[in-house]
Amino acid sequence: MLKDAILKEIDKNSKVTAADLASMTGTTEAEVVKAIAEMEADGIICGYPTLINWDKTDNEKVTALIEVKVTPQLGLGFDKIAESIYKFDEVDTVYLMSGGFDLTVIIEGKSMREVANFVALKLSPMEAVLSTGTHFVLKKYKEHGLPLVYESGDNRMAVSP
């Protein structure tokens, strides 16, 4: 119950302090710290990344979503091949999919050439990989439930009945 409440809150804002989480959930700061430590140890909380809109910086970034068809390995299914893909540093995200292809691989590179090189030189030659289809991201509108392009602000009057 407490863990659930903490996760829902930090899912959208990992900066919220243990003291604030304690007030919001009606418990003590020590309980919150303990619950978070347990969830970190259990691999429920895997990290605290920051949502960055790179388009607003001078950094050049290219994101590509690659549809990958693979041959599952006897006895190991898709896990082994997924692992050998997600271990590349360039790879940001790997999902096993239902439907027309097997793995979604999302990679971030400095340029289209870097992404193309990854696909041509690292991904495609893998024995289990049957085919790839690469889609480049043109614009990011929303990630992790948070809009990247639209700021609404508080449009309310300052005081109302």
Next chain:
Amino acid sequence: MKDPLNMKVKEIQPSGIRKFFDIVSEMKDAISLGVGEPDFETPWHIRKVGIESLEKGKTFYTSNSGLKELKEELCGYLDRRFKLKYHPKDEIFITVGGSEAIDLALRAMIDAGDEVIIPQPSYVSYLPCTVLADGVPVIINLKAENEFRLTPEELLDAVTDKTKLLIMPFPNNPTGSIMTREELEKIAKICIEKDIYVISDEIYCELTYGGKNHVSIAEIPGMKERTIVINGFSKSYAMTGWRLGYACGPKEIISQMLKIHQFAIMCAPTTSQYAAVEAVKLGDEDVARMRESYDKRRRFVVSRLREMGLDCFEPLGAFYVFPSIQSTGMTSDEFANNLLKEQKVAVVPGTAFGDCGEGFLRISYAYSLENLKEALGRMEVFVKAHKKN
């Protein structure tokens, strides 16, 4: 020249909130905890249905009482949520916000000289609307020691042989107080014995916490026939700007309210009504999500206020906390004005909701956590600087 104005209107005091709003709006960088509406935008799927209705050219009047589908959906909702059974044909109609319904109920039911019992602190419109309807307001000053709930003793003290109506403003704006079934049963017993009608303003019915679900007084046996339930979309579905509410009750009363509505308003906004159908049909999850979010902020604000040494009971409804500032020795007005001047934080003085709000503030927690933290931090500095030893 003749006086162009009506004496009754002239004598009504403008809302205390309005006065304070004028001061706040002149301070550009003030942070506010003074808003009486949700911080959420209307859920997108609801807005979309409103937009699509416009695209399809649904830009005409609806029937006076509102869209049939909306009334049917609402009756289903009231039954499943609060066990209230109303007939969509003649026991419910759609208004321009809960506010219109309050005005209509009073105008339809009050004859000159009838007494209307108004528990305070409460929403700002009950008293002026009673006066405009030629009713005589009888104020009950609710007490902090009862967590601002209405007690049977207080009600009995206020009843006379001229009493026609009781207004039940729970869950309460500004105190956040709610009434349990057991408490309502005692109030209901008196209403039945003394033959008093009830206007139950249940606009915050979806916003209750601590596992306490809202109970409508109309659900208590013998009360449906003497209660007008007023509700709306503003707070539950974050739809304040759509201006949409409804009233339900015995058809003899509803039909007379509808008569005034038909001449004064014609019908509630059509776009809003289409969007509202979507809200009632598919908005339950939105309501739950918003309630959960308010609840966290509620606990946060209560604990921060107590930390800075301000007494406050735990509010179980709406999105307000009503702390006592008596320990500072300031009046509500002084506190609110000085806090605004010194720390640029706007809160609403309790007196805006009745004289018995003196010594209290209304703090809204319909704000982001960051905003609440900053504002309460500033308030703590202010309280510490002014604390009487």
